[in-house]
Every structure is written in structure tokens, then in C-alpha cells.
Amino acid sequence: MLRATFIALSESRSLRSFAEKTALGQKLSSRFVAGLTVDDALHAAHAMNQLGLGVSVDNLGENVTNVDEARHSAQLYHQMLDRMAGEELNANVSLKLTHMGLDVNEKLAYEITSELVQHAARLSSFVRVDMEGSAYTQRTLDFVRRLHREPEYAGHVGAVIQSYLHRSQADVGQLVAERIRIRLCKGAYKEPPEIAFQQKAEVDGNYVKLMRMLLKSGVYHGIATHDEKMIRATIDFARRENISAEAFEFQMLYGIRRDLQQKLIKEGWRCRVYIPFGTEWYPYLMRRLAERPANAIFILKNLFR
Numbered sequence: 001m002l003r004a005t006f007i008a009l010s011e012s013r014s015l016r017s018f019a020e021k022t023a024l025g026q027k028l029s030s031r032f033v034a035g036l037t038v039d040d041a042l043h044a045a046h047a048m049n050q051l052g053l054g055v056s057v058d059n060l061g062e063n064v065t066n067v068d069e070a071r072h073s074a075q076l077y078h079q080m081l082d083r084m085a086g087e088e089l090n091a092n093v094s095l096k097l098t099h100m101g102l103d104v105n106e107k108l109a110y111e112i113t114s115e116l117v118q119h120a121a122r123l124s125s126f127v128r129v130d131m132e133g134s135a136y137t138q139r140t141l142d143f144v145r146r147l148h149r150e151p152e153y154a155g156h157v158g159a160v161i162q163s164y165l166h167r168s169q170a171d172v173g174q175l176v177a178e179r180i181r182i183r184l185c186k187g188a189y190k191e192p193p194e195i196a197f198q199q200k201a202e203v204d205g206n207y208v209k210l211m212r213m214l215l216k217s218g219v220y221h222g223i224a225t226h227d228e229k230m231i232r233a234t235i236d237f238a239r240r241e242n243i244s245a246e247a248f249e250f251q252m253l254y255g256i257r258r259d260l261q262q263k264l265i266k267e268g269w270r271c272r273v274y275i276p277f278g279t280e281w282y283p284y285l286m287r288r289l290a291e292r293p294a295n296a297i298f299i300l301k302n303l304f305r
């Protein structure tokens with residue numbers, strides 16, 4: 001019930017605009033969001049790199065309602081890519097298509113995203129297209145496949161697959177056949193039983209099945225989870241199949257299971273941290289609270305420290 005409440009809260013526009021504008025709101029979000037500016041995100045990226053962790057930086061935002069917002073958001077990503085290259089960071093970027101204007105004008109969203117992938121390719125960097133709710137699944141995968149087909153972009157753009165969706169096994173099969181890099185996660189939105197597994201055991205079972213398909217594919221993928229059982233299953237499978245630690249990476253979110261991130265690095269595995277930053281942090285934070293309502297207490301404790 002708490003999960004559903006936080007997911008419903010993540011969609012409340014009035015609460016969002018109130019929370020994002022207050023200093024108190026910003027303080028509450030600071031455990032899971034690196035700050036408001038490009039400088040804040042880069043500062044966090046340097047700190048993570050020093051710990052041996054790669055990063056993927058996300059300029060928070062989704063469902064923009066006009067072209068100017070989409071362009072502004074892309075501008076920040078262009079700046080970010082240049083700064084990452086200039087500062088020699090082990091870093092790439094993650095973005096959401098609805099932040100690039102998918103709801104406003106699909107053609108324009110493609111143009112904006114394509115310019116970013118082109119920029120990333122020039123710098124030997126990478127753009128991960130996050131996966132949003134199921135209303136966007138097909139369009140997002142179509143976008144990534146189309147970008148990947150552009151000769152100079154291949155290898156510089158990747159998709160995300162959610163193990164809670166029934167369709168994901170078929171999607172993994174198709175993306176892997178096209179040698180598209182995938183981030184595998186469980187999925188963070190509320191989806192109905194017709195299209196998504198509802199029980200944790202089913203989502204986890206599908207996660208393990210898809211992880212094995214990814215590791216066997218010979219393409220460099222990201223295994224994104226904080227779930228020690230999923231991580232253990234991945235390590236066991238990699239060892240059994242003689243898949244090297246350089247052939248894939250684990251991925252976790254900024255501020256979550258920092259102990260586990262360090263443990264993996266010490267054991268010789270690769271791990272990348274997803275660093276969100278920006279003024280539009282509210283829906284992101286609510287989804288993190290939905291995954292683990294105990295975080296609400298944790299955040300409140302931080303406030304009084």
C-alpha cells in the first residue's frame with residue numbers, strides 16, 4: 001500500500017511544484033540527488049570515480065510540455081558531456097525521452113536525442129535512454145534501435161529493460177540480436193497485471209533469466225540492482241560460464257547501498273553509479289521512497305543531523 005501511495009504522490013503536480021521550490025524539499029532530497037547544478041553532479045562524479053566507481057549522470061526531469069524546456073534540458077547534457085571529457089571522468093549520461101520532448105513532438109525529440117548521441121560518439125562517450133512507464137516502452141525501444149542503426153552511433157547509445165514486464169524476454173532477444181547495449185532493472189512504475197508481473201518472486205525470476213541472456217550475448221551490458229540475491233546470481237553465473245569481470249558492469253543508484261558498491265569494486269567487479277541532479281527531483285525521489293518506504297524515516301533523520 002505504501003508503494004502505491006508513493007507512486008501516486010510521484011504523479012501529484014501540486015505537491016511536486018511545492019516541494020521542488022522549497023529549501024526544505026531540497027534538503028530532504030540530498031541523500032539521493034547530487035544537487036541542483038552541473039557542477040554539483042560533476043563534483044559527485046569525481047568523488048565516485050575516486051572510489052573506483054564509474055558514473056552515469058541524469059539531468060532530472062520528465063514529461064516536458066514545451067519545446068524550449070526540451071532544448072534547455074538537452075543543452076545541459078551537451079555541457080555535461082564536454083565537461084566529463086575535459087575532466088577525464090569515467091562517466092556517461094542517462095536521459096528520459098519525455099524530457100527530450102517525446103510528448104510534445106516526436107520528430108523533434110528524435111532530433112534532440114540524435115544530436116546528443118552524435119556528441120557523445122564524438123567524445124567516445126555513451127547515452128543511456130532510461131525506460132519510463134509502459135505507455136512509452138515501444139516508442140523508447142524504437143528510438144534506441146533507430147539511433148543504433150545510424151552508422152556512427154552504434155555502441156554509443158543503449159536501452160533499458162524492466163524485468164517486471166511480460167514482454168521483456170522478447171525485447172531482450174531483439175535488442176541483443178542487434179547488439180544493442182542494455183541496462184537490466186526490475187522496473188520502477190506501477191503497471192497492471194495484464195502486462196507486468198506483480199509478485200516479487202516472479203519479477204526476480206525473470207530478472208535472473210534475462211541477466212543470463214545478457215551475459216551470454218557477448219555485448220557489454222549493465223546489471224542494475226541493489227538486490228544482493230540478483231548480484232549473487234550474476235556473479236555465480238559469470239564464474240560458471242567463464243565470463244570475465246570486464247564483460248559487463250553492475251549499476252546502482254546514488255546514495256543507495258554504498259557499502260555494496262564498494263564491496264563489488266574490492267572484489268574486482270565493475271560498478272557504475274547513476275547520479276541524478278537538477279531542480280526536478282520530486283518524481284525521482286518519490287519512486288525511491290516507493291521502492292523502500294523506510295527511506296522516508298532515513299531521510300527525516302538526515303534532516304536533523
Ligand SMILES: Cc1cc2nc3c(=O)[nH]c(=O)nc-3n(C[C@H](O)[C@H](O)[C@H](O)COP(=O)(O)OP(=O)(O)OC[C@H]3O[C@@H](n4cnc5c(N)ncnc54)[C@H](O)[C@@H]3O)c2cc1C
Nearest residue numbers: 130131185186187188224225226227251252253274291292
Ligand atoms: C542504475 C539504475 C538505473 C535504473 N534505471 C531505471 C529505468 O530506466 N527505468 C526504471 O523503470 N527503473 C530504473 N531503475 C530502478 C529499478 O527499476 C528498481 O526500481 C530499483 O533499482 C529497485 O530494485 P532493486 O533491483 O534494487 O530490487 P528490490 O527488490 O526493489 O530491492 C532489493 C534490495 O535493494 C535495496 N533497495 C532497493 N531500492 C532501494 C532504495 N530505493 N533505497 C534503499 N535501498 C533500496 C533494499 O535493500 C532492498 O531490499 C534503475 C535502477 C538502477 C540501479
